[in-house]
Amino acid sequence: MKTDLLSRTIDRRQFVFGAAAGAAAFAFLPAPSIFAAAQGADFSTLGYPELKVNITDTGYEGIPDSLPAGRYLLTATTATAVPTDMSPDQSPPAVAFVSPTPAGMSANDFLQLVSGGGGAPPAGATPEMGGTPPAGGDQGEGQQLPLSVYQMKFAGGTMIFPGMTSTQAVIDLTEGEWVAWSDDPTAPITPVVFAVTGAFPADVKDPEADITATLIDFAITMEGNLTAGTHTIKVQHHGAQPHFLDIEKGPDSMTKEEVEASIASQMSGTPAANGMDESAVQPVFYSPTQSIGTVTWHQIDLTAGTFVAACYFPTAGTGVPHAAEGMVDVFKVTG
DSSP: OOOSHHHHHHTSSSSOOTTTOOSOOOSOOOOGGGOOOOOOOOOGGGOOOEEEEEEOSSOEESOOSEEESEEEEEEEEOSSOOOTTOOTTOOOOEEEEEEOGGGTOOHHHHHHHHHOTTSOOOTTOOGGGTOOOOTTOOTTTOOOOOHHHHHSEEEEEEEOOTTOSEEEEEEEEOSEEEEEEOSOTTOSSOOEEEEEESOOOSOOOOOOOSEEEEEETTEEEEEEOOBSEEEEEEEEEOSSSOEEEEEEEEOTTOOHHHHHHHHHHHHHTOOOTTOOOGGGOEEEEEEEEEOTTOEEEEEEEEOSEEEEEEOOOBOTTTOOBGGGGTOEEEEEEBO
16 A cells, blocks of 8 residues: 555545546545544534434445435444454445535436446546546646536535444535435445435534634634544635545654645655655544535544644646645644
8 A cells, every 4th residue: 555645645535536546535544554543423412313324335324315404413334343454445434425416417417427427438537537637647737627526515424434333423415416425436335316405494503613624725724622632623614626624643743844745745756855754644534525615513533742634635627636735734732
């Protein structure tokens, strides 16, 4: 398995097809043996309607054909604990939500887009979607996504980490046609199409959060009670392009300059003199892709130390990962 910062990220699931990306990328997955311990969030006392999704080896169970628009407590479960000895080509089970309705597309259009659908590839599609890389493109330029992807609505979701059987998040679903899927076009889990109807309620209450992560084009700010312990984190999206939030714990001496140098090195293919030891970085939190105006809430477990928060979604028109555009923050957690 690759161990550099950028490649670890883009080797996972999500629309991160830039800089030597494959079809499956979704924040960052180092060797499974170094996954940080995580606890499941418990938002059950907040009074939100619950959307329970059981993730099997091949599909999703529990998603109805239709839901009223609203704020939901998303609970994802598996029958057995996710193994901690997953092979490098595996990822933990996840469920995330995307609506192609704002892009003027149907759910079937979206599924064809990510699978190839047996027809002609969409303009600007990656090789994994049946397209070709940009003319003269190299590792640093990345591979572009169809612009329609940036017009869709990503509502976030959740992932079940190794050693766990369930996890929770609070998400908002608005009117339109939606797809629940693993964010991985190559995954054996069959997506589920469902409808969300009616107007979004005007009186929904926010969960109380003591940490707020704000995502913009192209920066991340981490504010609040950055101390060791279990916290509720609010992930709010104020950028025009889709973003996700990946948080890793690194060595205490890690600096933003070192992280940026490592990313720049990976983009250019030239070793960085002041880069960092990538093997010392461990994943602790991931919030799936969101669109502008969306907010999600999760539980995050932090220990004292130094962390890097980043987004690697590809930039519209270039495919360059957002982290290479400056969407990186290094922050300290006190004991």
